[in-house]
Amino acid sequence: MLDWANIDTVLLDMDGTLLDLNFDNHFWQEFVPQRFAELHRLSLDEAKYQLRPRFKAMEGRLEWYCLDYWSAELQLNIAGLKQELAGLIAVHPHVTEFLEAVRASGRSLLLVTNAHRDSLSLKMEKTCLQRFFDQIISSHDYGLAKEHLGFWQTLQANHVFEKHSCLLVDDSLPVLRAAQGFGIAHLVSISKPDSRAPARDITEFPAVEDFRALTKGLLPRS
Incomplete structure (x- = not known):
């Protein structure tokens, strides 16, 4: 159970946290290689073999998340391809109830x-989750991915919050490590x-499978 009495600001990740990562995993691991194979007249296995190291090299960098970058690199309309698969975009169970509870509690x-x-707009269009948030921030606004300390410094400069009373929920361990290094307490x-x-065995940080565990003890801010 979280120490909600000492939490004033809640920061939430989107993909893999609020939304099912199956969409993104299927898109990058299967759908993009398929279209890349068709474009270059390759087998699917050969396309995956060629793309795997190119993807790996960009992990943790802003380029990995940039649709414009991959559209140019792969000669594919990545934003358009995401539209084709938009039916797979799904909100994790119990997320909406959690968001409603946080809003009702008076926390930021x-x-x-x-x-x-572009991806953010598509997913908000499909899920309508934007109505719950005071602000929606993309790391592309700052030119730094969340895996970097500078992102968190810029975020605090633009959206004033106290690190000791801030909660971050994220599925990425590198992102959580960066936030921990910055000083976010929860x-x-x-x-x-x-x-x-399958569920991952995570020991480095407190971990939950769904948001019901986080809603426990969530009372209005005093």
Whole structure:
């Protein structure tokens, strides 16, 4: 149970935290390689073999999350391809109830994502979660991914909050480590970001499988 009495600001990730990561995993691991294979007349296995190291090299960098970058690199309309698969975009169970409870409690609620603005717009259009948030921040606004300390410094400069009374919920361990290094006091990981994959065994941070565990003890801010 979280120490809600000492939490004033709630920062939430989007993909894998609020939304099922199955969409993104299927998109990048299967759908993009398929279209890349068709474009270059490759087998699907060969396309995956060629793309894997290119994806790996960008992990943790802003380029990894940038649809414009990958559209240019792969000669594919990545934003358009995401539209084709938009039916797979899904909100994790019990997320809406949690967001409603945080709003009702009077705490500040921010969506803080590495998602490119085009991807963010598509997912908000499909889920309508934007109505819950005081602010929606994309790391592309700052030119730094959440894995970097500078992102958190810029976030605090633009959206004043106290580190000791701030909660971050995120499925990415590198992001949680960066936030921990910055000094955010309350950190929670998501153990099952992809509904079609097994739950992860996470020991580095407190971890929950769904948001019911976080809603316990959530009372109005005193």
